[in-house]
Amino acid sequence: MQKALWFISIVLLALASCRNNSATVDPVKQAAKDDSIIQVYVKQHHIAAVKDRSGLYYQVLKPGSGANPAASSTVKVTYTGTLADGTQFDQSTTPIEFPLTNVIPGWTKGITLVKPGGKILLMIPSALGYGGQPAGEIPPNSVLVFTVDLLGVK
Numbered sequence: 482m483q484k485a486l487w488f489i490s491i492v493l494l495a496l497a498s499c500r501n502n503s504a505t506v507d508p509v510k511q512a513a514k515d516d517s518i519i520q521v522y523v524k525q526h527h528i529a530a531v532k533d534r535s536g537l538y539y540q541v542l543k544p545g546s547g548a549n550p551a552a553s554s555t556v557k558v559t560y561t562g563t564l565a566d567g568t569q570f571d572q573s574t575t576p577i578e579f580p581l582t583n584v585i586p587g588w589t590k591g592i593t594l595v596k597p598g599g600k601i602l603l604m605i606p607s608a609l610g611y612g613g614q615p616a617g618e619i620p621p622n623s624v625l626v627f628t629v630d631l632l633g634v635k
Contacts, residue, residue, distance in 0.1 A: 505613055506613050506622060508608065511607060511608065511622055512536060512606060512608060514622075515536070515606035515607050515608070515622075515624050516536065516606065518565050518624045519538050519565070519604045519606065519624055521565075522565050522604060522624070522626065523538065523604070528540050528602065528604075530602075530604065533590065535586075535590055535609060536606045536608065536609065537587055537590050537591055537603065537604070537605060537606070537609055538603075538604035538605075539591055539594055539601055539602060539603050539604065540601070540602040541594060541595055541599065541600075541601050542599075542600040542601060542602055542628070543595075543598070543599045543600040544595065544596055544599050545595055545596030545597050545598035545599025545600075545631060546596050546597065546598055546599075547596050547597045547598070547634075548596065548597075548634070549593055549594065549595070549596055550581065550592055550593050550597075550631070550634040551581075551593065552581055552582070552589050552590075552593055553580070553581065553582055554580070554581055554593075554634050554635060555578060555579065555580045555581070555634070555635040556578065556579065556580075556581060556592055556631060556632075556633065556634055556635075557576050557577070557578040557631075557632040557633035557634075557635075558573070558576065558577060558578075558592070558629050558630060558631055558632055559573050559574055559575070559576055559577070559629075559630045559632065560572070560573050560627055560628060560629040560630065561573075561627065561628050562625060562626070562627045563625075563626045563627075564619070564620075564623055564624070564625065564626070565604075565623075565624040565625075565626060568618075570617065570618040570619055571617075571618075576632050578633075578635075581593070585605070585609060585610050585611065585625075586608075586609040586610075587603055587605030587606070587609035587610055587625065587627075588603070588605075588627070588629075590609065591603040591605070591627075591629070592629060592631060595629075595631050596631070597631055597632070597633055597634050598631070598632075599630075599631050600628065600629065600630045600631070601628075601629050601631070602626070602627070602628050602629075603625075603626070603627045603628075603629065604624065604625075604626050605624065605625040605626070605627065606624060607621075607622040607623055607624060607625075610623060610624070610625045611623065611625075
């Protein structure tokens, strides 16, 4: 129950982070900084990552089977979330279910790249995460790294 409440509060913070933070951080400079952090992370961990047009880096660790979820799907997952420095800020070992419309953009984009039964590593630049807003233990403008097991799709 505590995990679910924490997750819901993160979702609400994600929605609040949609505000324009351009007055405090130059988005172009922040995107370049995030990209550099992710590239270092990929190199240090020997990851065969793919970068999509949004700036999201990912590696499909296990493709799964069936149809990929849509951005409007409800998914059931387990996951671990860390900062790029390895600091773990969240983990769900018990399956949790939620609509992809209620999470950070990096998750909405990333989870659609793997099929049910699959596993994906997401390296999310801050603009696709919580942006300039802190979220619990997550500092503003943080690159986020998630390992997600997609257990089911509705």
